[in-house]
Amino acid sequence: MKRSQELIGMPIISIMDGKEIGKVKNLLVNPASGVVDFLTVHNERWTLGIKVLPFAHVGGLGDYAVMTENESSVIDLSEDTLANELKAKGIQIIDSKVITTAGQLLGTVTEYYVNKENGKIEGYVVEKEGNEPGVLASAFIITIGKEILVVKEESNANLLDEQQFAGEEQPLISEEHPFGREEKTLISDEQSFVKEEQQVAGDTVTQEEGTIKKEIPFEKEWMAKEQPLPLFKNLPNLTGKRLTTDLYDEQGKLLLAKGDVITAEVMEQVKQLGRNKFFELTLKLAE
Numbered sequence: 710m711k712r713s714q715e716l717i718g719m720p721i722i723s724i725m726d727g728k729e730i731g732k733v734k735n736l737l738v739n740p741a742s743g744v745v746d747f748l749t750v751h752n753e754r755w756t757l758g759i760k761v762l763p764f765a766h767v768g769g770l771g772d773y774a775v776m777t778e779n780e781s782s783v784i785d786l787s788e789d790t791l792a793n794e795l796k797a798k799g800i801q802i803i804d805s806k807v808i809t810t811a812g813q814l815l816g817t818v819t820e821y822y823v824n825k826e827n828g829k830i831e832g833y834v835v836e837k838e839g840n841e842p843g844v845l846a847s848a849f850i851i852t853i854g855k856e857i858l859v860v861k862e863e864s865n866a867n868l869l870d871e872q873q874f875a876g877e878e879q880p881l882i883s884e885e886h887p888f889g890r891e892e893k894t895l896i897s898d899e900q901s902f903v904k905e906e907q908q909v910a911g912d913t914v915t916q917e918e919g920t921i922k923k924e925i926p927f928e929k930e931w932m933a934k935e936q937p938l939p940l941f942k943n944l945p946n947l948t949g950k951r952l953t954t955d956l957y958d959e960q961g962k963l964l965l966a967k968g969d970v971i972t973a974e975v976m977e978q979v980k981q982l983g984r985n986k987f988f989e990l991t992l993k994l995a996e
Contacts, residue, residue, distance in 0.1 A: 710822040710831055710875065711770060713745075713803070721750060721762060724991045725779035733775060736823075737761065737795040738802055738830070740853035745828040747792050748775065750783050759786040759796070764828035769988045776988050800855055807835050810851065811862045816840065818858065822874070832874050833858065843868025947971050952993050958982060 713736055721730045731752035739746045747761040762775070762783050769776035777783070786792050807815040816837030821830050822844070829847065836842040845864055852859040948971050956965040959982060965975060971990075979990050 711825055713821050713823055716748070716770075716775070716823065719775055720773070721748070721775045721777060721783070722992070723778070723780045723782075724768065724776055724988065727991060727994055728780075729774075730777070730780050730783055731755075731760065737792060738800045738853070739791075739795060740798065740800050743830050743847055743850060743853060745823055745830065746795060747789075749786075749796075760784065761786050761789065761792050763789070763792075767828070770825040771988070776991075798855065800853060802830070802833070802853070802858075805854070805856055805858050807833070807845070807858045807860055807864075809860055809862050809864055813862075813865065815845075815860065815865055815868075816842075832869075834871065835868060842871065844871055844874035845869075846874075947990065947994065948973050948976060950994050952990075954993050956990060956993055958986070 716733050716736060719733045721733060722728070723730050731750040733748050734751040735749040736745045737747040737749065738744070745764055747763055748767070750760040750762055752760070760783050762777060766777050766782040767775055768778060784792075786796060802821050803818055805818045807818060809815065814837070816835040818833050819836045819842065820834040822832040822834075823829070824831050832844040832846050833850070834842055834844050845860060845868055849861045849864045849867060850858060851861060950971050952965050952967055952969055952971070954967050955963060956979075958964055958978075964978060965971065971994075979986050
């Protein structure tokens with residue numbers, strides 16, 4: 710997840726062109742879905758109109774940059790009806806009052822967390838004078854307005870501190886229990902026992918060996934896995950290009966040295982390592 714304010718000012722880089730297109734100026738939030746659908750783009754060379762990058766065209770969102778396929782991913786605001794509507798609505802989220810369906814004021818939104826994969830707002834940081842700030846999961850949001858967030862009555866009891874929200878698994882609201890909290894888990898290790906019988910002094914000794922299955926929260930298990938490539942319908946062909954610096958795998962093993970030429974075999978290796986490594990490769994190419 711990314712804090713919204715971490716995105717502001719972040720460079721947007723074209724993978725195909727190997728250059729910076731612009732910087733993130735603002736986030737356009739869709740109040741109906743609670744998703745950041747567009748990033749507005751600032752570039753000093755552009756003098757006319759507003760440019761946006763659809764979040765659907767964000768291939769990767771790291772600590773340094775927003776990655777997209779090419780410069781044509783950035784479009785004029787006027788070209789997209791939804792982008793125009795969201796810009797007109799002016800939903801900012803931050804500084805919105807948070808009020809429960811029972812009429813209780815929980816506080817004001819000072820920040821929110823964005824899912825790096827799909828732009829969904831996962832949590833809202835709520836602060837109230839005299840109270841410690843807490844994070845409210847998106848499952849408790851009923852309505853996102855221009856100045857007010859209407860939330861479920863039990864929201865106050867379900868505020869989490871930021872460290873807990875960012876570092877631990879979040880309970881999910883199930884379709885069967887839309888107003889209750891339900892843990893969903895994924896079994897990661899199979900329960901297996903090996904029974905060995907040994908004859909010791911005429912007696913049978915039974916030993917059980919193995920590991921009890923562990924339950925790992927579904928979201929944590931899924932988020933820990935790199936999403937498979939291709940990132941786009943048509944990946945850029947990087948074979949034949951040279952590297953400007955060394956490239957290592959996740960274990961620190963050298964894949965390519967500075968000046969080496971990228972081969973089809975290396976391309977496949979990098980794809981298997983996931984999107985972040987592929988982006989790293991594109992940033993190390995010589996012009």
